[in-house]
Amino acid sequence: MKMNAAVLHAYHDMRVEQVEAPAYAEDEVLIRVRACGLCGTDLHIVDGAFAGRWPRAFPFIIGHEWAGEIVAVGSQVKGFKVGDRVVGENHLPCRTCRMCKEGRYNLCEAAGKPGSGHRHFGHVDQGALAEYAARPASLLYAIPEHVSFEEASIINQAAIALHGCRRARIQPGDAVAVLGPGLMGLLSMQMAFVMGASRVIVTGTSRTKRLQLAKELGASETIDVLKEDPIARIRELTGGRGVDAVLECAGTPEALRTGLEVVRRGGTIALTGLMGKQEVSIGTDRMVLDEIDVVGVRSGPNCFQPVIDMVASGRLNARPLVDHVFPLDEVVLALEDFRDRKSGAVREIIQIWARRRGSRRVSRAAARGGTNDEERASDRSGGGHRAGGRGGRGRVGAAAGTQAGGPAELLREHLRDHLRGGG
Numbered sequence: 001m002k003m004n005a006a007v008l009h010a011y012h013d014m015r016v017e018q019v020e021a022p023a024y025a026e027d028e029v030l031i032r033v034r035a036c037g038l039c040g041t042d043l044h045i046v047d048g049a050f051a052g053r054w055p056r057a058f059p060f061i062i063g064h065e066w067a068g069e070i071v072a073v074g075s076q077v078k079g080f081k082v083g084d085r086v087v088g089e090n091h092l093p094c095r096t097c098r099m100c101k102e103g104r105y106n107l108c109e110a111a112g113k114p115g116s117g118h119r120h121f122g123h124v125d126q127g128a129l130a131e132y133a134a135r136p137a138s139l140l141y142a143i144p145e146h147v148s149f150e151e152a153s154i155i156n157q158a159a160i161a162l163h164g165c166r167r168a169r170i171q172p173g174d175a176v177a178v179l180g181p182g183l184m185g186l187l188s189m190q191m192a193f194v195m196g197a198s199r200v201i202v203t204g205t206s207r208t209k210r211l212q213l214a215k216e217l218g219a220s221e222t223i224d225v226l227k228e229d230p231i232a233r234i235r236e237l238t239g240g241r242g243v244d245a246v247l248e249c250a251g252t253p254e255a256l257r258t259g260l261e262v263v264r265r266g267g268t269i270a271l272t273g274l275m276g277k278q279e280v281s282i283g284t285d286r287m288v289l290d291e292i293d294v295v296g297v298r299s300g301p302n303c304f305q306p307v308i309d310m311v312a313s314g315r316l317n318a319r320p321l322v323d324h325v326f327p328l329d330e331v332v333l334a335l336e337d338f339r340d341r342k343s344g345a346v347r348e349i350i351q352i353w354a355r356r357r358g359s360r361r362v363s364r365a366a367a368r369g370g371t372n373d374e375e376r377a378s379d380r381s382g383g384g385h386r387a388g389g390r391g392g393r394g395r396v397g398a399a400a401g402t403q404a405g406g407p408a409e410l411l412r413e414h415l416r417d418h419l420r421g422g423g
């Protein structure tokens with residue numbers, strides 16, 4: 001069976017083309033991918049920042065923030081059936097090493113060892129930016145019917161946000177600073193409140209609408225670092241004491257330096273962002289003398305189910321965060337949109353199967369999105385740069401984009417219907 005996929009042939013060279021759909025083993029399922037988010041790590045992978053490690057070989061399919069539905073199950077699979085709507089973890093751990101046995105399976109000692117059986121989908125093993133993906137059933141979680149695939153595609157990131165809050169040991173009543181108002185930051189801010197924080201301060205720039213969105217989603221304070229010194233302002237807001245915990249969600253040297261200046265004595269800084277090959281020089285005396293804990297946050301072990309429940313119950317508001325939807329054939333445009341951030345999107349989501357039947361569900365999700373929905377609709381119809389259905393610059397668009405009934409055409413149809421219906 002053939003499928004359309006976004007295939008990376010070399011760094012900076014991604015093309016949408018037809019490839020063979022993956023085979024699935026006895027303990028695996030075949031998933032029809034419905035939505036797949038693009039994140040900073042994806043951009044780093046495409047740019048070659050992790051050359052030789054992620055991926056190890058070409059051609060390679062990226063994509064690890066996905067949601068979809070099961071279309072076939074292996075003979076040994078229990079607990080899942082065709083038609084189930086699912087999300088999945090990306091690390092397949094060995095389950096026998098010491099880290100796995102301690103429940104820290106995100107740090108499985110077999111990781112990175114070829115032949116160990118450890119797999120890392122979207123990084124080392126083939127990802128989900130494609131019409132189909134095969135996954136071990138042991139990594140999957142069911143998502144309820146009322147959670148859209150687009151919302152579900154951010155569960156992977158929300159799981160990291162929960163893990164980050166746990167690693168930062170956020171306690172009821174804490175003051176927390178979230179540095180960086182991207183998807184990770186906006187989810188971490190909401191999660192910090194779920195964990196009991198009394199106030200959460202979010203820093204970023206007003207170049208995009210993200211800081212405004214942080215405010216709308218409940219941030220106690222937002223600080224535009226282009227206009228104000230975040231260090232002085234956070235100190236002022238906390239009576240000179242500093243915050244109990246910093247959630248670093250920007251992955252920049254500046255954010256780390258800011259974090260070290262604004263955390264209180266004995267506080268914790270949790271680092272979520274990856275910097276690629278960038279190095280940071282920092283003074284460590286304050287870490288020593290004030291016993292500052294700096295912790296790394298990798299993936300979201302033991303976090304998927306609670307996060308799914310939070311999204312399902314509305315405790316975590318995912319809807320305004322999935323605001324920029326592209327069909328698969330425009331994935332290069334989506335990556336550029338993410339890179340230059342001009343559109344101010346929180347998260348670029350690739351809708352893999354934008355078919356009419358599925359579009360009703362999209363419509364419903366969009367209708368609940370309030371003002372974002374209107375923005376999105378006008379973005380599509382008026383702005384035209386994506387609704388026009390042109391392939392991406394470079395090499396994308398050759399295979400899937402232009403034929404009648406392709407994903408782009410179906411998405412346009414959906415949007416026309418949607419606009420006619422008035423949302």
Ligand SMILES: [Zn+2]
Nearest residue numbers: 039040041065
């Ligand atoms: Zn990611």
Ligand SMILES: [Zn+2]
Nearest residue numbers: 094097100108
């Ligand atoms: Zn292990």
